[in-house]
Amino acid sequence: MEQYRRNERIGAIMYILTSRPNEIFTYNYFSEMFNVKKPSISGDISIMKGIVKKLDIGKIETISGASGGVKFLPKSRKDETKELLENLCKKLSHSKRIIPGGFIYTMDILYTPSIIRNIGKIFANEFIHKEIDYVVTVETKGIPIALMTADILNVPLIVIRKNIKITEGPTVNINYVSGSTRAIQTMSLSKKAIRENSKVLIIDDFMKAGGTVKGINEMMYEFGAQVVGVGIFLSTKNPEKKLVKDYTSLIELEGIDEQNGKIYLNSKFESLGQF
Amino acid sequence: MEQYRRNERIGAIMYILTSRPNEIFTYNYFSEMFNVKKPSISGDISIMKGIVKKLDIGKIETISGASGGVKFLPKSRKDETKELLENLCKKLSHSKRIIPGGFIYTMDILYTPSIIRNIGKIFANEFIHKEIDYVVTVETKGIPIALMTADILNVPLIVIRKNIKITEGPTVNINYVSGSTRAIQTMSLSKKAIRENSKVLIIDDFMKAGGTVKGINEMMYEFGAQVVGVGIFLSTKNPEKKLVKDYTSLIELEGIDEQNGKIYLNSKFESLGQF
Numbered sequence: 001m002e003q004y005r006r007n008e009r010i011g012a013i014m015y016i017l018t019s020r021p022n023e024i025f026t027y028n029y030f031s032e033m034f035n036v037k038k039p040s041i042s043g044d045i046s047i048m049k050g051i052v053k054k055l056d057i058g059k060i061e062t063i064s065g066a067s068g069g070v071k072f073l074p075k076s077r078k079d080e081t082k083e084l085l086e087n088l089c090k091k092l093s094h095s096k097r098i099i100p101g102g103f104i105y106t107m108d109i110l111y112t113p114s115i116i117r118n119i120g121k122i123f124a125n126e127f128i129h130k131e132i133d134y135v136v137t138v139e140t141k142g143i144p145i146a147l148m149t150a151d152i153l154n155v156p157l158i159v160i161r162k163n164i165k166i167t168e169g170p171t172v173n174i175n176y177v178s179g180s181t182r183a184i185q186t187m188s189l190s191k192k193a194i195r196e197n198s199k200v201l202i203i204d205d206f207m208k209a210g211g212t213v214k215g216i217n218e219m220m221y222e223f224g225a226q227v228v229g230v231g232i233f234l235s236t237k238n239p240e241k242k243l244v245k246d247y248t249s250l251i252e253l254e255g256i257d258e259q260n261g262k263i264y265l266n267s268k269f270e271s272l273g274q275f
Numbered sequence: 276m277e278q279y280r281r282n283e284r285i286g287a288i289m290y291i292l293t294s295r296p297n298e299i300f301t302y303n304y305f306s307e308m309f310n311v312k313k314p315s316i317s318g319d320i321s322i323m324k325g326i327v328k329k330l331d332i333g334k335i336e337t338i339s340g341a342s343g344g345v346k347f348l349p350k351s352r353k354d355e356t357k358e359l360l361e362n363l364c365k366k367l368s369h370s371k372r373i374i375p376g377g378f379i380y381t382m383d384i385l386y387t388p389s390i391i392r393n394i395g396k397i398f399a400n401e402f403i404h405k406e407i408d409y410v411v412t413v414e415t416k417g418i419p420i421a422l423m424t425a426d427i428l429n430v431p432l433i434v435i436r437k438n439i440k441i442t443e444g445p446t447v448n449i450n451y452v453s454g455s456t457r458a459i460q461t462m463s464l465s466k467k468a469i470r471e472n473s474k475v476l477i478i479d480d481f482m483k484a485g486g487t488v489k490g491i492n493e494m495m496y497e498f499g500a501q502v503v504g505v506g507i508f509l510s511t512k513n514p515e516k517k518l519v520k521d522y523t524s525l526i527e528l529e530g531i532d533e534q535n536g537k538i539y540l541n542s543k544f545e546s547l548g549q550f
Contacts, residue, residue, distance in 0.1 A: 002329045004326075004329065006282060007281060007282035007285050007322060008285075008322065008325065008326045008329070010282050010283075010285055010286045010289075011285045011286060011289040011322070011323055011326040012289075012326050012329075012330055014285075014286040014287075014289045014290050015289050015290075015293050015326075015330070015332065018290050018293070018294055019293055019294070020389065023389070047282060047283065047286070048286055050283065051279075051283045051286040051287050051290075054277045054279065054283070054287075055287055055290070057290065099441075099442060099443065099444040100444075101441060101442070103441075103442040103443075103444075105443065105444055105465070105467070107434075107443065107465060107468065108431065108468075111422075111425075111431050111432040111433065111434060112431045112432075113422065113425050113426035113429065113430075113431070113432070114295070114298070114429070117426070139414060139415045140414045140415060140418070140434060140436065141434075143415070143418045143419065143422075143434075144418070144422050144432065147386075147388065147418075147419050147422055150386075150388050151388035151392070154388065154389070155388075156383065156386050156387045156388070157386040157387075157388070157419065158386065159382075159386060159415060159416075159418075161415065166374075166376060166378075167374060167376070167378040168374065168378075168380065168382065169374040169375075169378075169380055190380070190382060192380070193382065193383075
């Protein structure tokens with residue numbers, strides 16, 4: 001068996017904990033892996049708690065008891081989050097992004113891992129105390145940010161389909177009115193996707209009137225699941241009265257002036273509860 | 276400024292490098308962050324190279340020259356990959372997963388972050404030497420594994436839509452015949468999604484005859500992009516002659532016996548080039 005010095009163990013445990021956030025590892029696991037007694041692992045962990053604090057990247061939590069151990073909860077840094085949201089507002093307000101009909105081209109941002117990893121971190125921190133069992137989204141553009149959120153929370157992702165798929169077996173279907181197109185649409189989810197009495201967090205990339213999120217709410221009701229939070233990347237200012245009451249959005253679209261090529265966006269940093 | 280001891284620096288740098296794979300960090304960056312001279316950082320890095328080797332989790336590479344620095348390339352461990360694919364075959368072959376029409380229920384597996392993170396790692400390692408600019412997939416079920424692959428390769432993801440979306444501006448559209456439904460379908464991608472002369476890696480969750488991947492190939496041709504690899508999670512054994520010649524699949528579906536509730540799957544571990 002390979003021998004590890006203390007600083008090697010610290011590097012190794014740091015990698016293991018941070019690459020699998022919110023997963024509990026027992027002291028025994030590390031003690032066996034590195035062939036040292038538990039007090040040494042305790043010492044390593046205590047040094048790592050200091051590192052994580054100095055770097056301001058989250059918290060290493062010790063859980064006592066039979067199923068106890070240690071886990072890493074990544075957090076978003078206040079200064080970095082403020083800067084990220086301001087930068088995104090700047091990037092997204094470029095006139096070339098205007099798509100006729102009142103839309104903004106967001107695909108490049110919503111599909112870039114280095115950006116959405118941080119967006120997932122913001123959502124995860126906003127709702128981490130809610131004991132979430134699943135992150136739920138509806139296809140397509142919200143999937144990457146929803147997955148990053150689920151990854152950090154260490155829970156499965158659920159993707160509701162917009163069409164009934166024969167390849168997924170029996171489904172539950174909900175009709176809803178999309179705010180952007182005003183058309184009646186159907187959303188569909190496999191009957192075995194969610195355990196009963198689950199707590200779910202809804203994540204989506206865009207919300208206008210809230211029709212889609214309302215549809216997801218109804219869908220969750222059919223599954224006996226409780227919606228404990230709604231996180232939206234970009235929400236429109238109008239209509240001010242939305243079909244969904246409680247939601248956290250990161251950026252607000254105040255308006256688009258198509259004629260003069262102007263997009264007006266506001267960072268919602270100040271409304272985040274985690275700072 | 277906070278002061279860091281060597282073992283704290285090692286923990287901190289380990290976190291930074293491994294949480295942002297394939298991203299180059301200069302020695303200067305760390306030297307300023309920790310307020311120590313570059314030779315100390317060199318020493319830290321050299322210890323970390325040892326840790327990464329002992330843990331068998333990848334490679335810390337030093338890049339010399341003006342744009343030089345250091346980066347972490349995560350690799351899949353041979354024993355763990357073999358076990359993962361065998362376990363997935365076992366899980367996926369459960370009779371309850373049979374969906375009439377010759378399909379298997381895979382959603383729970385394809386949407387669980389802890390599983391797909393490893394699948395992304397396998398794909399990333401299989402194609403890392405190809406200098407990939409984008410990972411491309413078509414909605415919906417392949418998105419999570421494609422995103423995990425893109426995350427590890429540190430490149431953007433591109434998601435081709437199955438319907439023309441008015442919310443994405445001008446698009447390029449391709450008609451193709453889906454192998455599973457035999458119907459003519461349209462795929463659509465925003466004209467500004469891909470820079471010309473890019474190298475792309477196609478990732479998808481399922482392939483039967485290869486019609487969809489062939490469609491993506493044609494789409495990439497329209498964008499002046501070169502397809503340098505195709506990674507498929509689950510491919511069917513039949514038809515043996517597929518519309519796409521070169522692809523790497525992780526699991527092969529030999530057949531489904533609906534009457535007796537049997538699914539026959541083979542791990543394709545032995546065909547992977549990375550081990």
